[in-house]
Amino acid sequence: MAILASLSPRCFTIFQRSMIQSDDLPLSEILDSSLIADAFEEDKVDFGIADEDVFTPAITLWAMVSQFLFAKTGRSCKAAAGRVVSLWARTANRVVAQNAGNFCRAKAKIPTATVRKIALRLASEAEQQSLEFDDPHSPLNDLLAEDRVSPQVIAAIRSVPIGGRIIMVDGFTIDAPDTKENQAKYPQPPAQSDGLGFPMIRCVCLVSMLTGMLIDLGYAPYSGKGTGETAILRQLRSSLRKGDILVADSYYFNYWLIAMCLDIGVHVVMKNHHLRDDNPIGANRLSETERTVKWVRPLRPSWMPKKVCRKVPRLIEMRLSDIAADKIGSRSDGFTVATTLLDTQAYPGDWIGSVFEGRWIVEPDIGSVECTMGLEHLRGQSPETLEREIWTAMLTYNLVRLKMLQSGYAGASEIWGMSFTETYQLLSTNWLLCACTGVNEALVTSAQAQGICAVVGNRPDRSEPRENKRRPKVLKLMTVPRRIYHAMLAALSKIP
Numbered sequence: 001m002a003i004l005a006s007l008s009p010r011c012f013t014i015f016q017r018s019m020i021q022s023d024d025l026p027l028s029e030i031l032d033s034s035l036i037a038d039a040f041e042e043d044k045v046d047f048g049i050a051d052e053d054v055f056t057p058a059i060t061l062w063a064m065v066s067q068f069l070f071a072k073t074g075r076s077c078k079a080a081a082g083r084v085v086s087l088w089a090r091t092a093n094r095v096v097a098q099n100a101g102n103f104c105r106a107k108a109k110i111p112t113a114t115v116r117k118i119a120l121r122l123a124s125e126a127e128q129q130s131l132e133f134d135d136p137h138s139p140l141n142d143l144l145a146e147d148r149v150s151p152q153v154i155a156a157i158r159s160v161p162i163g164g165r166i167i168m169v170d171g172f173t174i175d176a177p178d179t180k181e182n183q184a185k186y187p188q189p190p191a192q193s194d195g196l197g198f199p200m201i202r203c204v205c206l207v208s209m210l211t212g213m214l215i216d217l218g219y220a221p222y223s224g225k226g227t228g229e230t231a232i233l234r235q236l237r238s239s240l241r242k243g244d245i246l247v248a249d250s251y252y253f254n255y256w257l258i259a260m261c262l263d264i265g266v267h268v269v270m271k272n273h274h275l276r277d278d279n280p281i282g283a284n285r286l287s288e289t290e291r292t293v294k295w296v297r298p299l300r301p302s303w304m305p306k307k308v309c310r311k312v313p314r315l316i317e318m319r320l321s322d323i324a325a326d327k328i329g330s331r332s333d334g335f336t337v338a339t340t341l342l343d344t345q346a347y348p349g350d351w352i353g354s355v356f357e358g359r360w361i362v363e364p365d366i367g368s369v370e371c372t373m374g375l376e377h378l379r380g381q382s383p384e385t386l387e388r389e390i391w392t393a394m395l396t397y398n399l400v401r402l403k404m405l406q407s408g409y410a411g412a413s414e415i416w417g418m419s420f421t422e423t424y425q426l427l428s429t430n431w432l433l434c435a436c437t438g439v440n441e442a443l444v445t446s447a448q449a450q451g452i453c454a455v456v457g458n459r460p461d462r463s464e465p466r467e468n469k470r471r472p473k474v475l476k477l478m479t480v481p482r483r484i485y486h487a488m489l490a491a492l493s494k495i496p
Contacts, residue, residue, distance in 0.1 A: 012036040012058045017434045019403060019427070022444040026409035027402065030125045036061070036118055043114045048106065054096045055106035059084060061115070062435065064107060068396040069428035071374050077104050083432050090436035112388045119395040120239075123213040126402055127165060130211045154361075154416050156354035157209065160347065164243030166209040168359050169252060171229040172366050173222060175200050176378040176386050185383040186221050195481025201378075201386070204232040206239055207365055209247065209358050212401045212415050214394050215239055219387075226303070230257055240266050245341070247359045250274065253338065255298055259312045262340060269355050272320060272336040279320075289322040290349050292342065317342060323353040361416060368420045369397055400424050407451030419454040426450050 016031050023032070040046075040057050048056035055063075063080040073079060078100040088094045157166065175198040176182045188197030200222035206215035216239035218232040230252055240246065242265030250271040261268050272278055283291040295316045300309040319342050324334045337356045341347040370376040375393045380386035401415070404423045408415045426447060434443070478485070 012061075014058055014062050014435050017439055018062065018431045019399060020430055020434055020439055020444055020447040022439065022441070025406045025444070025448075027126060027129055027406050030122065030129070030402065033125075035121055035125065039114050039117045039121065043111055043117070045110060045114055047109050054084065054088065054099075055102055057110065059087070060103070060106040060110060061118075063103060064110070064115075064392045065396050065399065066431050068373055068375075068393050069424070069431050075374065075379070076100075077107075086432060087435055107388065108385075110388070112384070112391055115388060115391040115395055119214065119391060119398050120216060122395070122398045122402065123208070123215055126213050126398075126405060127208055127211055127215070130405060131163075131165075153354050153357050154210075154414055156351065157358055160351050162243075162245065164245065165215075165241075166245045166247060166355065166358070167215055167240070168207045168209050168361065168365075169204065169233060169246060169248045170207075170359075170363070170366060171202065171204045171232070171251075172370060173200055173202050174370070174375055174378055174390075177381055179381050181382045182380075182386065186386070187223070189222050195483070196478060201390075202227055202229065202232065203390075204229050204236065205366070205369075206236060209355075209361065210415075211405060212365060212420075214398055214401075217390070217394055219390065230254065231303075233257065234260065237264065240264050242266070245269060245355070247355055249359070255295060255316065256301065256304065256312065258316060258318075258340065259297075262313075262316065267340045269337060269339045269341070269352060269359075271356065272338045276338075278322070278336040283320070286319075286344055287349070290319065290344065292317055292319050294318075316340075319344075321349045321352045323356065365420075368424075369393065372421050372424055373397065400427060403427060404451060407448050410448055411452040413452045413455075417455050418452055419456050422454050423451050 012034075015036060019031055021028050021031055036058075045057055048054070048060070063084050066083055067075045067077075067080050070079065078098070081100045081103040082098050084103065085096055085098045088096045176186060178188075178198050182199035186199040186201050189200055201219050202222050203217060203219045205217045207213070208215055216236045218235045220227040220232050233252065234257070237260065240261070244264075244266045245268070246261055246266055247269045248271075250273045253270045253273040253276075258268055258270075279291070280293050283293045285291045295318060297312055297314045297316075300306065318338050318340060321337045321339065322334060323337055337352055339347075339352055341352065373393055373396065375390070378386050378389050380389045400420065400423050403426070404415050404418050404420065407413065407423070408418060430443075430447070480488075
């Protein structure tokens with residue numbers, strides 16, 4: 001009866017079952033609270049209230065998330081509607097039609113802003129509670145073993161308490177179906193000929209270095225004014241808060257972005273841009289490998305109003321740290337990292353180097369989103385459905401990360417020493433099963449063990465070439481739009 005009651009329009013406990021939750025698990029109160037229900041209520045999302053309605057808000061969102069737990073044909077709306085059919089048959093002993101159209105119409109009633117709100121609140125709650133777990137003076141820390149398994153670089157980062165978040169920033173691109181609506185808002189790259197390219201979206205994500213949760217995501221067309229990664233990052237300003245440390249590569253390294261971060265109270269750790277001198281004249285030498293330098297405000301860029309420019313400080317003091325890169329396979333002997341963390345006692349140079357090295361964690365993290373979850377190619381036929389699809393994927397990603405955090409804290413394992421793919425497979429395997437049958441103690445225990453059974457990432461000095469051994473089977477590439485190709489075939493067929 002409890003499972004049947006969870007199918008009511010305003011009940012979201014179906015997510016607790018599919019996430020294999022138990023009150024004894026760390027962070028279980030995040031999904032126990034009304035996090036999802038409150039977001040729907042705030043945005044006045046209310047449909048499926050009649051007794052005969054199949055797609056309630058909870059079941060619709062549950063089915064939307066299920067799409068990103070499966071690949072290829074299992075991701076279709078028809079497959080998701082089929083899972084809803086099985087859910088109703090098992091839990092309510094009710095036969096309903098497998099109607100993908102009804103599912104798509106129900107999806108359209110859930111605003112993208114609501115899905116985004118749920119994903120970001122999930123990250124915020126998990127991040128806050130994780131900081132309490134990681135606080136050495138917190139009683140919650142007693143749940144962790146002293147010999148916590150951790151990749152070497154993460155262990156070095158954790159050795160210095162900072163009391164805030166370390167946030168990695170990076171960008172990636174995804175493409176969408178070639179429809180007029182998608183091309184109008186997210187045009188294909190200008191270098192591609194008309195009819196041969198696909199609409200492309202440029203994304204910039206903020207990911208927590210210590211939890212792996214997606215803090216926020218911004219996106220824009222691939223090209224045009226205000227579509228660069230630094231411009232998108234400025235749109236995410238509200239997601240940064242005082243005490244954060246922002247880690248990025250040299251692409252994001254510019255005076256205006258650093259000034260924006262300092263205005264918020266956010267420190268930066270970034271690779272020094274190749275156009276800036278690593279050993280400028282007049283630098284204040286701190287040690288053989290470190291020095292401080294004062295940068296002068298450059299000329300106002302065209303996109304910045306004069307009133308805003310006048311508020312930007314004329315000088316910014318930066319600390320430059322030389323980092324050796326003597327590992328096998330390194331593309332250079334070393335490089336220079338620039339940071340606004342000027343206190344060398346609180347933040348030693350070796351720690352700064354570890355923080356920047358940890359930035360490379362975000363690369364396979366984005367790979368998890370694009371490849372494991374299959375976000376590289378979207379399916380939506382309109383910009384609205386594309387954006388809802390992006391945020392549903394981000395919500396799914398954060399749910400997987402939450403499950404990894406639960407397994408990690410309960411089993412004394414570092415999240416970056418666990419396999420994202422294995423946890424993703426765990427949820428995809430049990431998503432429908434647990435929603436239908438519920439969760440018992442044995443299932444919770446086995447799920448926790450499965451989440452930490454594989455140890456990854458702790459491979460110091462690993463070197464792998466950026467080359468593929470298996471040759472792809474490439475078909476002949478299209479050189480003219482399909483409509484022209486069909487016209488050519490039709491013309492050839494008429495030739496006697």
